[in-house]
Amino acid sequence: MSEKSKLRFTKELLLALPIAAKRERYRDSKVEGLVLDILTTGKKVFRVYKRVRGTPAPISVTIGRFPEVTIEQARTHALKILGAISLGVNPNELERINRRSNITLLQVYEDYKSRKELKSETIRGYEQVMRTYVSDWHALPIITITESLIKLRHKELSASSKAQADLCMRLLRALFNFALYEYKNANDESIFTKNPTHVLSHQKLWNNVGRKQTRIYQNDIKGWYGAISRVRNTSDAFTQAVCDFVEMTFFTGLRKTELLCLPWADVDLKARVFCVAKTKNGVPLLLPIGDHLLTIFERRRKQTDGAFVFQANNEHGYVREPKKIIAKLVEESGIPFTLHDLRRTYTSTAELLKIGTYTIKRLLNHKTKRDDVTAGYTILTAEELRSPVQVIETRLLELAGIKSDQHINRDRLLSIIDTLSDADKSLLISKLSDSKFTLVALDGARGEAD
Missing domain, CATH: 3.30.160.390 (Integrase, DNA-binding domain)
Incomplete structure (x- = not known):
């Protein structure tokens, strides 16, 4: 120039x-x-x-x-x-401050997402809140969202769902807290001086909806479990995958996303362990595979040729939303349930079996409080978890009306037979013909399994 x-x-x-x-x-x-x-x-x-x-x-x-x-x-x-x-x-700095002072709720939300390491499941939940409950606030400068507006919107949402009202306000609270520390003036002081959602705590307006207490009770497990087999008896691969997923949730207590996106690369059927890499708390979880769980994995292995255990024909490669099939299971069994009910059922069963508290926490991958010194010294490997996992699995099978040993041995035998070549099957038939077993017995076992 x-x-x-x-x-x-x-x-x-x-x-x-x-x-x-x-x-x-x-x-x-x-x-x-x-x-x-x-x-x-x-x-x-x-x-x-x-x-x-x-x-x-x-x-x-x-x-x-x-x-x-x-x-x-x-x-x-x-x-x-x-x-x-x-x-x-500096007029330029003053202009930047003015622009930041007028930053909209939607822009704060976009900045929040870009600076935080959020899981896709978390983002989907946030998107639903922003779209459903505060879409009319997107273009508002956050400085104009007052305590009065917060209280009114919380009251309106609470009329239809107290839990969703609190959920919406928790997200807004996080966004305002983010803005307090993110947008500063030339003296490194916050442009925004208060979080309007704090009025809900000051005036004790939070609904504080208690944790759900629902689970599948012992008397209902047999009928519920039988419905899984009936619904799974179809040629539809997606239905089979969801039924196997629900059954595996029942026998592990794991969360929905922890199982649905489980890749075969993290499953070792020979060593009978699997790793849940993507967990809610970010800490990978290595778990043993119980006898019955092994039969589910083997069934999935025969029915999949992709990278994921619960394979599906979509852009992700695995089942993303099992709601429709779960609705079929509810209709077939007559027992309403959610996936988290299965987690509570697993945990309650473990507690009744007097499995140690720290063992249960490890199986569920729950974080312990920092002041829990004992938890810091309780280190359990997958092999050390094998025994309690098998005890819980056996009890759940009993509640489902299945004699676990006979059921497992039968399923294991049939799954092994299905992997044999025609020549090996002929050799097996020849061997069995010379023993006390008969082909009729095998056919009967297969019929029970089906």
């Missing part, structure tokens, strides 16, 4: 200035610091360009384009800017 000597700006003079091959700058002789930049595109722009002692670079503030902005308007505006600079105020 070339810089010309000072000129006394007049309209005729500025209109006549030529467009050069590179940007050129002209200084006004009447107002020190007012310049006109002529860009290679032909635009002529008024700016204040001022070197200030103690700053690493000159301050440049755009005023506007000539001739839309007149010379007198530019000089008047330039004097205001130069006055602010003389008082130690």
Whole structure:
């Protein structure tokens, strides 16, 4: 950029200035610091360009384009800017602060997502809250969202769902807390001084909906478990996958996403262990595979040719939403349940069997409090968890009306037979013909399994 000597700006003079091959700058002789930049595109722009002692670079503030902005308007505006600079105020920083002060709720939410490491499941929940409960607030500057608005929206949402009302306000609380520390002025002070959701705590307006207490009770397990086999008896691969997923949830107590996105790469059927890498608390969990759980894994292995245990024909490669099949299970069994009910059923069964508290916490991958010193010294490997896992599994099978040993041995035998080549099957039949077993017995076992 070339810089010309000072000129006394007049309209005729500025209109006549030529467009050069590179940007050129002209200084006004009447107002020190007012310049006109002529860009290679032909635009002529008024700016204040001022070197200030103690700053690493000159301050440049755009005023506007000539001739839309007149010379007198530019000089008047330039004097205001130069006055602010003389008082130690950087107009550009002041403009950034003003823009931040008017930042909208939606922009805060987008900034929050970009700076936080959030799981896809968490983001889906947040998106639902933003879309369903505060869509009319998206364009509002957050500084205009007052305590009164917060209380009114919480009251309105509570009329239909107390839990969802609290959920919405928890997200807003997080966004306001984020804004308090994220958007600062030139003195590194927060632009926003308060979180309006705090009024809910001050006035004790939170609904504080208690944790659900539902689970599948012992007397219902047999009928519920039988419904899984009946619904699974179909040629539809998706239905089979969901039924196996529900059954595996019942026998492990794991969370929905922990199982659904389980890849075969994290399952070792030979060593009879599997690793849940993507957990809620971010801590990977290595678990043993019980006898019955092994039969489910083996059944899945025969029915899949992809990367995931619960394979599905979609862009993700695994089952994402099992609601429709779960609704079929509810209809077939007559027992309403949620996936988290199965987690509570597993935990309650373990507690009744007097499995240790720290063992249960490890099986469920629950974090212990930092002040729990004993928990810090309780380190349990997958092999050490094998015995309690088998005890819980056996009890659940008993409650399902299945004699676990006979059931497991039968399923294991049939699963092994299905993997044999035709030649090996012929050899097995020959061996069995010389023993007390008969093909009729095998067929009967297969019929029971089906």
